[in-house]
Amino acid sequence: MAETNPSRGQSAPFAVSWCSLASVVSGNVAGASPCLSSKQRNEAVMHPNFNGVKQVGYVVKDLDKAMRHWVDLGIGPWFYRKNVTPVEFRYYGETLDKPVISGAIAQSGDIQIELLQQCNDAPSLYRDSLERSGEIAQHVAFWTVNEYDRWCRRLLELGYVEGHAGRMDSMRGRFAYFVHLDFPSAMIEISESLGGKAETFERFKQAALNWDGRDPLRMV
Template sequence: MSRLFGPIRQNGYVVRDIEAAMAHWIDVLKVGPWFYIDRVKTDWFRHRGQDSALELSIALANSGDLQIELIQQRNDAPSMYKEFLDSGREGLQHVAFWSTDYQSLYDRALGQGYRLGHEGQIGGEQGRFAYFDTGAPANPHAGTVIEISDISGNKGRFFEYVRERSRTWDGSDPIRRLR
């Protein structure tokens, strides 16, 4: 558990083919069901302080209490996801911490010297999220980004729904497409 952020609640994987990634998690690792949103609508998104027209698809499932997020960027808009892929990597890109007191956690992270990489909002003010750089390329852990996410609203209730569905999943209906 992080003394600054709390427990890790999610591992986020940036992938080039989200359908293939879901199939791997379902067939090989037996994790599911996946809640898949083909085109996520953001209220706003900024990369390194500049507005960016990010287009992405995400899929969410749980392995126990740990949420797994798969992310496929659908365009070339600036983002930390694109930076990750452009560096030749694919896979685990971030660990996420959730908060019902988002602004306080956001301010503490900045106060501790974390550098904001990108941030945005989905579904209103209680859907905010921010990704922080973990250090310069010489840092052996650079590239494992820190995300914080506001779960005080509908997003938190949805995350709990995903977790509960995983507890009783019998392998049927492994991909549940959402709008």
């Protein structure tokens, strides 16, 4: 099966199985072993697992409204930035106009929740997801300090393609979003936790532990 990338008019074949996806998301190769051949199992164990989902990201049309919705559910505090442009960005391998993003992060238990509003019309997966499906849970993210390149290669081996990738500022680690057009809802982000990113996320997590509802929206 192939699907065309509407921005480029190109088609690419994909052949990932549900079982392969399960091994990625769960971080448990053994759990998916009944679905794999002996050769596939041997190849799979040669790669690291992704150490569990750390984040669920939503694309939204109105960041302030979305944050208030989650605050009403008892999730917060929210740390947000508005109108930020990545210093590096590519969309399906091409360097085009960069998206302008307003985003917010809060912690709920062991999962970080991210809200993303794109503020211009530059090509990106955020824009694509909104146009295709509206406001949705768009991706799950895996974080790594020193396995970024290996994990990205692993997704490519599973039939994913890099949809967009970049770096938010020159000091922070890289990020890449991968899509599989046979299963477009299984969008995966690999985030490199360098340049203070891991420490910042830990600060957000600690702020949520004993949050009493005061000061729910905090600009950073």
